[in-house]
Structure formats: C-alpha cells, structure tokens
Amino acid sequence: MSLDLVNQAALATMEKQFKSDPAYPRFCIDNFLTADFANIVHDSFPSYREAQDVGLEFNALNERKKVQITDPAKYPEPIRKLFELLTSQEFTSLIAKASGIDNLIPDLQMQGGGIHETNSGGRLDVHVDFNYNEETKLHRRVNLLFYFNKDWHEEYGGYLDLWDESVSNRIEYIAPLFNRAVGFVTSDRSWHGVTPLSGPLDKPRKSFAIYYYTKEAPAGWNGVKHNTIFKARPTEHVRGKFLMPAEKMLVKIKGVAKKII
Numbered sequence: 001m002s003l004d005l006v007n008q009a010a011l012a013t014m015e016k017q018f019k020s021d022p023a024y025p026r027f028c029i030d031n032f033l034t035a036d037f038a039n040i041v042h043d044s045f046p047s048y049r050e051a052q053d054v055g056l057e058f059n060a061l062n063e064r065k066k067v068q069i070t071d072p073a074k075y076p077e078p079i080r081k082l083f084e085l086l087t088s089q090e091f092t093s094l095i096a097k098a099s100g101i102d103n104l105i106p107d108l109q110m111q112g113g114g115i116h117e118t119n120s121g122g123r124l125d126v127h128v129d130f131n132y133n134e135e136t137k138l139h140r141r142v143n144l145l146f147y148f149n150k151d152w153h154e155e156y157g158g159y160l161d162l163w164d165e166s167v168s169n170r171i172e173y174i175a176p177l178f179n180r181a182v183g184f185v186t187s188d189r190s191w192h193g194v195t196p197l198s199g200p201l202d203k204p205r206k207s208f209a210i211y212y213y214t215k216e217a218p219a220g221w222n223g224v225k226h227n228t229i230f231k232a233r234p235t236e237h238v239r240g241k242f243l244m245p246a247e248k249m250l251v252k253i254k255g256v257a258k259k260i261i
Helices: 008-018 035-044 048-054 077-086 089-099 237-260
Strands: 026-030 056-059 063-069 114-128 138-147 160-163 170-174 180-185 191-194 205-214 229-231
Touching: 008 026, 008 089, 008 180, 026 170, 035 077, 048 063, 048 114, 077 205, 089 138, 089 180, 089 205, 229 237
Parallel strands: none
Antiparallel strands: 026 180, 056 063, 063 114, 114 191, 114 205, 114 229, 138 180, 138 205, 160 170, 160 191
C-alpha cells in the first residue's frame, strides 16, 4: 500500500507533535490525507440509517446514538482502501517511529475501530480505553482517529475533549473537522471523550478509528488489566454522583443474572 495517499507535510510534523507533551503524547493534524482521497472517503460514508443496518449501535448511558462498523468486508471500497493504508507495514512503522513505541501491531480485526457515526443526541463520556485484549493477548498502545465532517459548527457539539489525569482540567478541545487526524498514546492517563451532539439529525458525526497494539507491556505497567473506565466531567455532578453509579450497578446485576441463567 502506497503512502502517496497521505499528505507528506503532515507526516513531517507528526513526530514533533507526538513528543511535545510527555504527559499525554498526541498529535492533531489537518489535511492529513491528500485532498482527493479525503473527499472520496467522505463521499463513500454510509448514511446513519445505512450504518444502523450493518453495524452495532450503542445506546447505553456512557455511549449512545453511536453506530460502529468494524467488519472491513462491509466498508465501501474507498474506506476499505483507508483501512488497508492504516494497517500497512509502511504506515504502522511511521506511527511507531513518531510515537516512540516499537513493534506496533495494527488491529486487523478492528475491535472497537472502523467506521463510527454518532447522531444528534449522542455522546461518549470521558474514559480511558481497555488496556489489554484478552483474545489476542496484546497491549493497547495507540489510537488514531480520522474525521470526515464538512461544514461542522461548534454548536453541533461532538468535539473530542482530552483531560488531565484527574479529569479536572481539559487540556484540549478538538473539532471533528474534515480531513483532520488525531492520534494519542493510550494509557491509564489518556482520558478523552466526545461532547454531546445537538446538530441536525441528517448530519451525524463521522469518523474512522484504528488502534495499534504491542506484544510487550508498556514500561511501568502494574499488571492490572481493565476494561474501559468512564468518569464524569467536572460540571456533570448528577451524572457523576448518581447516573454513572446506577449504570454500573445495573450492569453488575445483569451480569450476575446472566451467570445464574
């Protein structure tokens, strides 16, 4: 797979951005893909309704009105081409060099990755991702997100917000603008979420996600494996004190009931 589909100027700045904040290594680069390719990918995205027919829809407290299509066989051809680019050895090596993490392995199964579409009324609460894949026995290390939203306005919401370790101070607030790419090293400190959406129903937030792993554990890992962990934003008092604990309890009760049955 050729890297000609990637803006070479974007690649030149990726490593510098990744290493500018050791506490939360990340980058945010506009015009990441070539203009022609980005437009082709944009035009090939399914509608929200079409995505519902072939994907998995989330309507939980912490993640709602979001559809995820993980199976590459269900991607339109241009998006499959994007998938092949991002999972290629050439591109994976670039991410490894920029992030400083050797021996990265792209997730070819796209567990949690792929096409993401979130409709008006949707949201994704602040969280850190699961840190270990029990099925593949790999450690999750890097997230890459690509946005394909034209004419996106701040009042629509759907911004990616990054938070400090205590989730008390927001350190970045990123609009999901067309042909913008965001990447960050995943850790127990990489708190991030998507702000509530309130745009038109016919204008869902569209993105593509890819995750990278290593066989080796990250330096300093304490050996504790965990699933996705959610926290409320500092202003979300009711959510943090009542709704999230209630949701956790409900999930726990359902899990116990499932074991009994």
